[in-house]
Amino acid sequence: MDINILLFNDFEPLDVFGPMEVFLHADGFRVNLFTLDKASSIKSYDQISLDAKSVSDINKEGVLLIPGGAATRTLISDTAFLKKLALLASKATYCLTVCTGSALLAATHFMDGKRATSNKLAFDWVTGSNTQVNWVKEARWIVDDRLYSSSGVSAGIDMSLAFLADTVNEEFADNIAHDIEYIRVKDNNNDPFS
Amino acid sequence: MDINILLFNDFEPLDVFGPMEVFLHADGFRVNLFTLDKASSIKSYDQISLDAKSVSDINKEGVLLIPGGAATRTLISDTAFLKKLALLASKATYCLTVCTGSALLAATHFMDGKRATSNKLAFDWVTGSNTQVNWVKEARWIVDDRLYSSSGVSAGIDMSLAFLADTVNEEFADNIAHDIEYIRVKDNNNDPFS
Numbered sequence: 001m002d003i004n005i006l007l008f009n010d011f012e013p014l015d016v017f018g019p020m021e022v023f024l025h026a027d028g029f030r031v032n033l034f035t036l037d038k039a040s041s042i043k044s045y046d047q048i049s050l051d052a053k054s055v056s057d058i059n060k061e062g063v064l065l066i067p068g069g070a071a072t073r074t075l076i077s078d079t080a081f082l083k084k085l086a087l088l089a090s091k092a093t094y095c096l097t098v099c100t101g102s103a104l105l106a107a108t109h110f111m112d113g114k115r116a117t118s119n120k121l122a123f124d125w126v127t128g129s130n131t132q133v134n135w136v137k138e139a140r141w142i143v144d145d146r147l148y149s150s151s152g153v154s155a156g157i158d159m160s161l162a163f164l165a166d167t168v169n170e171e172f173a174d175n176i177a178h179d180i181e182y183i184r185v186k187d188n189n190n191d192p193f194s
Numbered sequence: 195m196d197i198n199i200l201l202f203n204d205f206e207p208l209d210v211f212g213p214m215e216v217f218l219h220a221d222g223f224r225v226n227l228f229t230l231d232k233a234s235s236i237k238s239y240d241q242i243s244l245d246a247k248s249v250s251d252i253n254k255e256g257v258l259l260i261p262g263g264a265a266t267r268t269l270i271s272d273t274a275f276l277k278k279l280a281l282l283a284s285k286a287t288y289c290l291t292v293c294t295g296s297a298l299l300a301a302t303h304f305m306d307g308k309r310a311t312s313n314k315l316a317f318d319w320v321t322g323s324n325t326q327v328n329w330v331k332e333a334r335w336i337v338d339d340r341l342y343s344s345s346g347v348s349a350g351i352d353m354s355l356a357f358l359a360d361t362v363n364e365e366f367a368d369n370i371a372h373d374i375e376y377i378r379v380k381d382n383n384n385d386p387f388s
Contacts, residue, residue, distance in 0.1 A: 013218065014374060017211035021347065024207065024239050031241050045218050047225050051243040120375065151373035153215065157348075180208060181314065181346035181387045185377065193375045 002062025004032045006085075006101075007042040007052040008071050015067030015098040018157040025176045026164055033059050036084045044069065055084070057121070064092035064165075067156070068099030068119060076107050076129060086110060096148045096163060098156035105149075106130040114144040119152035120193045138194040140185050151191060158185040195287070196256025198226045200279075201236040201246040202265050208347045209261030210291040213354040217369045220358055226251050230278045237379035238263065249278070257357075258286035261350070262293030262313060270323060272300050280304060290342045290357060290371075292350035299343075300324040308338040314387045332388040334379050345385060352379040 002024045005016055016033070023029045032053055035042060039054040066085075087107035089095050091175050097105050102118040103126040105111055111134040117139040119126065127135040136142050141150040141159035143166070150159035161184055165173035177184045197217045199210055209229075218221045226247055229236060233248040260279075269275050280302035283289050291299050296312040297320040299305055306326040311333040313320065321329040328337050335344040335353035337360070342352035355378055359367035371378045 012215075013211050014215035017207050017215075020241070021208035021211075024241070039237075045225070047214075047218070047227055049245040084350055121373065152373075152380070154351075154374050154376040178387065179315065179346075180348050183377075183379065183386060192377060193372065194246040 001029050002032055002059045003029055003065060003095060004034055004058045004060075004062045004092075005065045005177070006067065006142065007033050007035050008069075008075060009043050010069050010071035010154060011042070011044050011067045012069035013044055013048060014153045015069060015101065015156055018154060019065055019096070021158040021180055022160040022164070022176055026168075026172070032058050032062070034082060036088075050172045055088070060088060060091040061093055062128050063094045063096060064088055065096040065098070066101035066105055068097075068101040068103070068152075072100040076103055082107050092146075094109065094146045094148065094151075094163070096159065098150050099152045100126055103129050103148050106133050111147060111149075114143065114147050115142050116149035117142045117145060117151055117193060118149065120191075121152065138189065138191050140191045142188065151193060157182060157186055158188075160165050162186075164190065195223050195273055196253045196255075197201070197223055197259060198228055198256045198286075199259045200253045200261065201229050201244065202263075202269060203237050203289060204263050204265035205236070205238050205261045206263035206293060206347060207238055207242060209295065209350055212348060212351040213259055213290070213292065215372055215374055216351060216354040216358070219373050220362075220366070224332065226256070228253050230275060230282075235306050249282070254282060254285040255287055257288045257290060258282055259290040259292070259301055260295035262291075262295040262297070262346075265353065266294040266297050270297055276302050286340075288340045288342065290344075290353065292344050292353070293346045294320055295322055296343045297323050300327050305341060305343075308341050309336050310338065310341060310343040311336045311345055312343065314385075315346065332383065332385050334382045334385045345387060351376060352382075356380075
């Protein structure tokens with residue numbers, strides 16, 4: 001299965017690299033870093049400069065993962081970006097959001113009527129951006145049908161492991177957590193930051 | 195303070211990006227990704243292609259952070275690489291190792307006589323590579339004077355936060371953990387993977 005991670009300038013690094021570390025250790029899953037435009041170099045924090053594939057080079061029926069970051073504050077008003085994102089989300093087997101990535105997917109109306117969570121420091125901004133979503137404040141992550149949404153940054157690691165536990169099995173997820181010496185949060189109600 | 199993160203091909207992503215996320219949120223700290231040679235593009239897992247500075251462009255009196263990864267199995271026999279690393283380690287204010295990065299620093303003899311830990315899945319290989327180090331198996335991380343060493347992959351995040359708690363203060367580290375919604379391991383004896 002393809003895990004297609006959307007990159008844009010000023011993404012939050014661990015929103016991408018936390019889930020990526022999990023999926024790189026998952027046999028049968030292939031990670032693709034891509035942008036919504038043509039292949040290009042994507043930057044974050046002036047320290048990271050990363051090559052990303054073109055959207056035309058990915059299997060759109062894979063899993064779409066949307067990170068957060070400072071850029072979401074402007075991308076949420078970029079109608080061309082949101083139109084492309086809406087199309088991708090409609091084709092994806094699952095949509096996974098990390099942190100304020102939820103605000104972008106919510107802006108496409110893909111999440112209307114669904115339960116979801118987001119970053120807790122930015123929670124008022126995210127939830128105010130689309131009140132048609134059933135936002136849940138106290139949650140490490142939330143699952144609603146084909147949508148997985150996580151709280152801020154590090155929570156994306158727990159959500160990714162939970163996704164693998166759900167779609168493969170619990171032992172598969174536990175083995176990856178063991179490989180990367182990650183102490184999993186297995187209870188999505190365990191949210192000390194809400 | 196400069197946090198100089200050493201990159202090489204086939205580094206383990208979260209060994210780098212976990213600590214990096216912590217230090218990017220630390221006021222007064224500046225992250226630099228560098229290689230021991232001239233500036234170049236560094237690759238990992240065929241998905242990550244990252245720009246790194248030249249070693250000549252960093253402040254060598256900063257903090258040196260050495261990640262692990264598959265490449266350590268060959269770099270440990272690369273005498274030119276180890277000679278450069280030994281020189282850097284001698285100049286650094288602190289040396290931090292994540293995962294099998296400890297094997298590389300140990301091979302420079304910087305760690306001889308010091309207490310240290312490493313990745314638990316690769317523990318026998320790492321500890322067998324230099325028996326002059328006082329290896330500690332059950333530890334999330336170990337501090338010995340200017341040397342911080344962590345267990346595998348994710349443990350680098352806890353070690354980085356502990357480093358900030360020690361060198362700045364506990365509240366500073368707690369605030370960063372809160373910002374990135376990371377549930378800290380504060381007790382370095384808490385090692386479920388040993």
